[in-house]
Amino acid sequence: MIEEREHWSSSLGFVLAAAGSAIGLGAIWKFPYIAGQNGGGAFLLIYLVFVAIIGMPVMLCEITLGRRTQQNPVGAFRMLSPAKSHLANFIGFSMLFTAVALLCFHEYGWAIVMLIVGGLIIRYGWTSAGIISIVAGFVILSYYSVVGGWTLGYIIKSFQGELNYVTEAAAANCFNSFKDNMGWVIPLHIGFMLICSLIIAKGVKNGIEKWSKILMPMLFVLLVILILRGLTLPGAVKGVSFFLSPKFSDLSTEGILTAMGLAFFTLSLGMGAMVTYGSYISREQNVFMSTLSIILLDTVIATLAGLAIFPAVFAMGFKEAAGPGLVFNILPAVFNSIPGQFGWLWAGIFFILLSIAAITSGISLLEMLVAFLSDELKWKRNKAVWISFTAVTTLGLLSAVSVSSWGRIEWLHQALVKAFHIERGSFFDMMDNFSSNWLLPLSGLAVSIFVGWIWGSRKAVEEIRHGSHNFADVHLISLLAGLKDDASHNNARYHVLTLASLWGIFIRFVAPVAITIAFLHEVGWLKNS
Secondary structure (H helix, E strand, O other): OOOOOOOOOOOHHHHHHHHHHHHHHHHHHHHHHHHHOOOOHHHHHHHHHHHHHHHHHHHHHHHHHHHHHHHOHHHHHHHHHHOOOEEEEEEHHHHHHHHHHHHHHOOOHHHHHHHHHHHHHHOOOOOOHHHHHHHHHHHHHHHHHHHHHHHHHHHHHHHHOOOOOHHHHHHHHHHHHHHHHHHHHHHHHHHHHHHHHHHHHHHHHHHHHHHHHHHHHOOOHHHHHHHHHHHOOHHHHHHHHHOOOOOOHHHHHHHHHHHHHHHHHHOOOOOOOOHHOOOOOOOOOOHHHHHHHHHHHHHHHHHHHHHHHHHHHHHHOOOOHHHHHOOOOOHHHHHHHOOOOOOHHHHHHHHHHHHHHHHHHHHHHHHHHHHHHHHHHHHOHHHHHHHHHHHHHHHHHHHHHOOOOOOOHHHHHHHHHHHHOOOOOOHHHHHHHHHHHHHHHHHHHHHHHHHHHHHHHHHHHHHOOOEOOHHHHHHHHHHOOOOOOOHHOOOOOOOOEEHHHHHHHHHHHHHHHHHHHHHHHOOOOOOOO
């Protein structure tokens, strides 16, 4: 017997769960350090612009696809795809021809990838976009859970007083020894996945929604506590000024392109999570206002994370452009430098905050896999949960043991060198690069083209209209002027500049171009001269 599909019990439950998915480590770990490397306030402003013109249109697409079909990403694309698509066939055969060319140049690894992807596209058409998003989510969760395990470990180390250093060099030594200690890293990786699995096993209402309503307010409160403590420090105003006062002279073309890619990554787009969460929405819910709420929550939390970090960093005299090590290397030293001998407490609060963000994103990615197995293979939820747990944890072990080097899995390194000429970085880095720089933008590009041109923006708007009449029918200028209820301004037959028409333009033209530019930049094909 097929299990009846669950739905969110309230709009608030959906918004908090989806916002938790979007916020994650991207908003609290990745966004602050990249902002620190790219000029602070100016980067924040550009990032917010790209969230509005790329992130929101694509997120609305994904949620709408899920609600319309009540399916996982693969089922959603399959239900709405045409029987034949000349564009999909063109892309598929182009990949096959590219694979043949790569074989001639002895690029066997990439040739095999092109053959597989091209064959999928020719066989399944636009459904292959859903398959790519499933693969992206699976790969991301496998190494994301390793970082999630680090956050759990640093909570323990904080309250045990083991993060009692005050210099950057000591912090780096502590983190390097920690991530190379398999007695810590592997159990924490498994423990993180176990937490996510236990929440998912309870279902949508009693698991994801219930815990999102608990964890998201906790995250907000902890952020506020850290902000208030940081702002009381002498010199904190320099950090506030750096983060909130745009200085465009500090922002390069490279920074602008980075902001474009980050806006996509931090919203959990392209990995199937939003399509899956959207499939649990009833048709009476206002998906436009829900999407807007999710975007606002994500940007508010990312901004608050910056305000929790930079004032303390500047006040204690550390470098704002510390890079990926800002959270695990620099912040513990920053907290220990704060007068009052309570550095262990501030560090503990911060890593609890970070672990909450990691868990809320982790459960969304795991739920995407569970929904796929439940919908496509008709498995019971518990079976789907624990099969997914096993598969993700197993792949994640390769990332866990190879964060610093390939030493423990040299056999795999040699195979990848022969197939793809991958010699630098680690398996962890390779998974991050493969998913973040390739799978996510390509999946997001497929979503925008599919909704804008294949399924059609008109049909998408008809779906959004259910519960969201103002989205399609209110004149945009009237809305901004406060005249949306005026009879002479509230007839879409006489006005074309509505939210829906603006969204259609962005999803058909602006988003595909912007995502393509971001993709070319991330893979190194578009460089700032």
